[in-house]
Amino acid sequence: MIHKTALVSKNANIDSSVSIGAYSVIDDNVNIDANTQIESHVVIKKNTSIGKNNHFFQFSSIGEEPQDLKFSGEESILRIGDNNKFREYCTVNRGTEAGINETVIGSDNLFMAYSHIAHDCIIADSCIFSNAASLAGHVRVGKYVSLGGFTLVHQFCDIGNYAFSGLGTVISRDVTPFTLVAGNHAQAYKINTAGLKRKGFDVKVITALEKIFKLFIKSKASRENVNQEYKKLNLKYPEVEYFVDFINSSERGVTR
Incomplete structure (x- = not known):
């Protein structure tokens, strides 16, 4: 009609x-x-x-x-x-x-x-x-992304699958998949564990993502040492590989 x-x-x-x-x-x-x-x-x-x-x-x-x-x-x-x-x-x-x-x-x-x-x-x-x-x-936004109210995203940023931003977040760099960010400017706080559980992610996958998050996002070690440690962990999950590939392909740098 x-x-x-x-x-x-x-x-x-x-x-x-x-x-x-x-x-x-x-x-x-x-x-x-x-x-x-x-x-x-x-x-x-x-x-x-x-x-x-x-x-x-x-x-x-x-x-x-x-x-x-x-x-x-x-x-x-x-x-x-x-x-x-x-x-x-x-x-x-x-x-x-x-x-x-x-x-x-x-x-x-x-x-x-x-x-x-x-x-x-x-x-x-x-x-x-x-x-x-x-x-x-x-801006490119992956699947199952949730942006909190009044979130602002700078031009040319990439936001990975299942990322989550808090209220009033200002994003000026890429946001890694599965990650909870908040603040002005945004900081990466942790893997969005609660959201991933609601989506039915296996606990083993979530645990692996938490390890990789700490290693790649919060560690102050050199990139060479981080990559060596990543190989030692031998985490063969597609979600982990996607997370690492996202960081390696980022042109703006990722939110930390």
Whole structure:
């Protein structure tokens, strides 16, 4: 159902099962798949592709031009997967030519009120952005990440799978997977043990991650000595290998 006061472009491709509320605006070249619900006063701008079963609450702004002074009107896109919720006043910008030319959001994410996703960000699946959590441009967020309210993330940061940030955290470096960070500027406090247990992680895996966290994040030993000690531990878990690979591939350096 499309409310009679909604402004929907003739060049938009909208599934017949989509609901669009009063005074919402759907721009040219917008694609919206089945069973997506758009409340009143939502704006969805051009070159936005939206999957199935998404829910956009009132006053959210989706696919607007990037807040980047280098942007000069070039064509860029926003891609959104399935089963996401965008609460009131959530803002999502599309990509830039100077970046990857697109902003990408996966599936099963919750973006609470006033959260912001800037240009060229990539967000995986099953994340929670609490109220006013905000990403600057070019940020990459792994799966099952939880950002506490008013968390701010500097441009070009990477946040690993299952990471967790506390209220008001300011992140200016990469955040290792499975890690709890908090503070301004952020510090890494520990492995997010409680969260991993809730997700069904094996106790042996959690214990191994705690050892690696202490070794790579909190140890003051040289990198050479840390790597030697890591080899001695012989922890053959994919999660541990992912943690170590994340550190070794970090370009900004990791939060410690």
